[in-house]
Amino acid sequence: MTKIRKVLDISGRFLFVLAILALTFIFAMFQGGKVSWTIFYCLLPFVIYSTLLFFYPLSEISVKRSIRTEGIQNGGKFLVSLLVKRKSRFPLLYTVVTEKWAEDAQDLVADNRLKQLFIFGFRKEMEWQYEIEQMPRGEHVLQGVMVEISDFFGWFRKTKFIDAKDTILVFPKIIDLHYVSFDTQYDRGTLASLLNIVKDTTMATGVRGYQPGDRVTWIHWKSFARTQTLMTKEFEDRRSQELFLLLDGRVSATFEEQVELTASIMKEASSHQANLELMTTGLESSIFPYIQSEEQLHQAFVHLAKIKPVEQERVAPLVDLGMGLQLGGLVVLITGKPDRIFMQSVLRSVKNAKSIICFVVVKDNESTSKELENDIRTVKSEGVVVHVLGREQFREAFKEVTSR
Known part of the structure; x- marks a missing residue:
């Protein structure tokens, strides 16, 4: 139908141009005189150009x-x-x-x-x-x-x-955070166990005698060929943190700030060799487990670039899709509305409420509503660490939490 309208429009305009030429010619024939023919010849080049434009592909x-x-x-x-x-x-x-x-x-x-x-x-x-x-x-x-x-x-x-x-x-705007690993033991005593001692096998620091249980890939074969004695490579121990990021995908006045904070934490934590996982709630809650390589990190950023907030009633139940939260480690929840219904679904998916740090994102220089303050008090009563942040406080978010 659109093509037919287009053809009719072009044809109608072309016929209109020809009608102008015909009318001026008839006027010149019947009226006669120099003025009438001057008008006709003045219009003729424009009509010819319009006719040629009609056939121009x-x-x-x-x-x-x-x-x-x-x-x-x-x-x-x-x-x-x-x-x-x-x-x-x-x-x-x-x-x-x-x-x-x-x-x-x-x-x-x-x-x-x-x-x-x-x-x-x-x-x-x-x-x-x-x-x-x-x-x-x-x-x-x-x-x-x-x-x-x-x-x-x-x-x-x-x-x-x-x-x-x-x-x-x-992509979301990345803010440089002062990332601090949660190896500080504060009064709740919940975060020390979240750091695991692992071997950095990218570089050997020395050799030692073989012990039962050492991996075959750790054997220093050059030493064995020279001395006929099994030797095992020694590696530097490094501390690795399990970090599970959970982004609240519901409609919120601070949704863009929440996405920015999530992306910034991902970027900074990955540079500190944290074992990252990301989950976003929404119509079909998405999980990105074991983000270790640059490609996996990029895929998570692409998801954060595309994500759109959804209404509360359209959010998929977290209790059904949040099995990744059972893996342990520190859960960092980023939300703008820590209401009771949503937080209960999170708490049902986590074994220990004290392993949750909830970042409540608010607008800068705006006072918090009484409803939000009541929600924060309720969440704290469950044992969850809550920290209210404006965009200007993103850089020091982790420092302030660990110092509490």
């Missing part, structure tokens, strides 16, 4: 998009370059190129910068760059480019959509 126009910024974070700048090419040198006057995004809200974000007017003339290519100052976090789809050409007076217009799909991922 838009299929010869192509667009190449180049994305100039990679790895964009929330609030970062997004720069795109578009190269519009054509095969012939047919003179084109008014050519409007419009970038089409999947979401309508992108037009507001771009502040109407997604449309550009070109006057090609006889040139075969034109380049256009546009910039979006603050890209929001999420997955954004560039569907293609709409090209529209017009004659002198806008009597005749032709449009063509050129498919050029690109997907842009805008």
Whole structure:
């Protein structure tokens, strides 16, 4: 139906141009005189150009998009370059190129910068760059480019959509945290056992005599070939922390800040060799277990870039999907609404409530509501460590918790 409308629109405009020519010709024939024929001959070049534009194939126009910024974070700048090419040198006057995004809200974000007017003339290519100052976090789809050409007076217009799909991922903003491993034994005495002594097998620090139970891969075969005595490599002991991040995926006024805090903790904890796991609640709660490699970390960041908050009634029950919480270790819960129903589902999935640290994210310079304060008191009464954070406090979040 759209194609039929498009054909009818083009045909109607073309007939309108021919009707103008016919009317001016009839007027000149019947009226006579120099003025009438002058009007006819003045309009004739414009009508001829419109007629030629009718037969001009838009299929010869192509667009190449180049994305100039990679790895964009929330609030970062997004720069795109578009190269519009054509095969012939047919003179084109008014050519409007419009970038089409999947979401309508992108037009507001771009502040109407997604449309550009070109006057090609006889040139075969034109380049256009546009910039979006603050890209929001999420997955954004560039569907293609709409090209529209017009004659002198806008009597005749032709449009063509050129498919050029690109997907842009805008990641959460990463904040540099002062990460502190939770090896501090404070009054509850719950965090010391969360650190395990493991062997860093990437580098041997020496050799010792073989002992029953040593792995075959640890045997120093060069020493054995030289001395005929089994020797075992010695490795440096390092402390490894089990860290389970749980992001509350419900709609909240601070949801973007929650995602940023989660991503920042992941980035910093991974650089300190913590054994990471990530779980996000939502329609189908997602779990990323054993995040150790860069690829696994990147997959988790991609998920955080795409995640969208859901309403309370649409969240999948955590009790059914939270078996990963049974693995032990420190559970870091990041939420904006620690209400009783949600926290009870978390507590049912965790063996020890004292192994939970709950970061309640609030807006900077805004006082907490009485309802939120009551929820925090209730959560603390269950034995959960609660820490209220604004964005400005993210950097010192771990320091402040361990010092309590």
